[in-house]
Amino acid sequence: MPPEYVGLRGDRRVASRPCSSRDECGRPAELELGRAVAFAYPSAPRERTFLMIKILAARFAAAFSAVAGHPFDPAVRVSQFSDFQANGALALARQLGRPPREVAAAVVAHLDLAGIADEVSVAGPGYINVNMAAGFLAASAAALLGDARLGVQERAGERVVVDYSGPNVAKELHVGHLRSTVIGDATARTLEWLGHDVVRANHLGDWGTPFGLLIEHLLDLGETAAAHDLSVGDLDAFYVAARAKFDADPAFADRARSRVVALQSGDPETLRLWRLLVAESERSFLAVYATLGVTLSPADFQGESFYNPMLAPLVSELDGLGLLRPSEGAQCVFPQGFSIPLIVRKRDGGFGYPATDLAAIRYRTQELKADRLVYVVGSPQHQHFEMVFQTAREAGWLAEPARAEHIGFGQILGADGRKLASRSGDTVKLAALLTEAVDRAARIVAAKNPELDPAEQAAVAYAVGVGAVKYADLAGDRIKDYVFDWDRMLSTTGDTAAYLQYTYARIQSVLRRSEESASGVSAVEGPLLLDSSAERALALALLGFADVVEEVAETLQFHKLTGYLQSVAGAFTAFYDSCPILRAPSPEVRASRLGLSRLTARVLRQGLDLVGIVTPDRM
């Protein structure tokens, strides 16, 4: 087999590559192709924010710097002993050589929290505990209720390119693409909502030697028949058939090889056939994206072929910069800090993915003027991206303030602790996985709420099923592997999407009833009253939304958002359990509790929307 027939390009977004030639599969790699605010507190102008911790941190910072004589981090955190605590006094004490409690007391003496906190105390070795004033929480929560953005300030707008999903043309989306697609879409949604200018980049594997045999197979079938086969959705079967012919029929293999040459030299007819394959694949991808509720559109497809014309000039440019060094017949860059080369041009003259990735960086920073490049690709490719980024820096294509990040993630494992595969050992197709998710959810919905009419049951099953899959993918630290477990992800209790969706649906139910009982007129919101501990705790939880969203936008650790939403839902259900809303003791309390409910619903809905999970109104 000629070396150029080694494998499909692309699939770089797959968490782990298909079997390599020396792994447990014991099969050569070339046989593996088919698998594979402003805070509106009274008298506070717009520069304040809703963020409790930021408000406190600012006040504490003033007090700390008064004591320290210079700026000092107050280390304000959420506390289990009070609402918040500042831990900075311990570190400052060491610096000043004074007893920590004494320093803490000095800080408290300089602290101005009038109207914000009604209880400040020094505890333990020198922690400063703060309990917020109920009036302040109430006013803050009321302001949140009146803020369409729930306290999250809109950003000035960086241009961010989010590179995710990246399936291979002529192969179907499979579990290996799930995490990149889900995490990438959550990234795009979140950054976009924050006000950034997000460019979604679906870096398809749409170029390479395999297209020789694919195109010849297509010609054998006839374009019409081939298009039919492809549109039926079984792209993998099309590839497998082509591959089988290539292996069995030398004449076919020769045609395939010359077809590759024709493709690479730009033969118009060959390019037309190639586009046909690409177009059919894209239709297949879009169908799965639609089911998944992923925001990728045809405009976001920007495959490897897009960069083809840029590759030769790019290598020349690297040469001109003196970064290129021949090694064993290949053109290489040896980025600083790495002992192995980045092969930019292969010995046979072809370009590999490092060249394409470099071209993409240069295009994205220079043409798209991107400030931030996010690559949502499995963690095995960490070193590759570090090398590419370093090379781009040395070439001047990735210069401050622009930054590139590899957002890696672990594998999805089966119950056996090994990479998830179907019973027969094949990769699991995404379309089939989602169908099963919805089917399983449908059974649960039918059992839990048979009163819903069939259409609504189906809609709920869809939201719950797909939500479960996405949530399971996002709820853990993305760097770790996780075990794919239907029972756990579809559990109606616990840390699941269904629990959040159910909480949301319950709130909607109450709100619907409130409108009925108010004879169609929505009640005017009164001031919020936080008299019970449950109401207070709920308000406090709701006020944390902006903090979490901002952190997630920076770290892209979506499990922090899902964990936060769980705490909000938990605070709500505790409140729901102990505080009658519609039958509240007075109209004022009722209005306040309805306000808290409405705010909770909005936070849950917005939070889930940021990660692409749908919230049905009934379930």
Place this chain on the structure above:
RNA sequence: GCGCCCGUAGCUCAGCGGAUAGAGCAGCUGCCUUCUAAGCAGUUGGCCGCAGGUUCGAAUCCUGCCGGGCGCACCA
């Protein structure tokens, strides 16, 4: 051989320099003539892989081991 990641309750996971290590599931106790019990409240359960070190203070930082996963030049 070099490098990266992960080892926390029976299970799945948070916490990543600060007070008694948290949550969900599973187990056990309670709670529906009342707004969706797909729920809530309580409870049992942990030498935070091991050993050193840094620090007033370490699950958290450093070093070395052990265990698991994954990379390491013409596949993408």
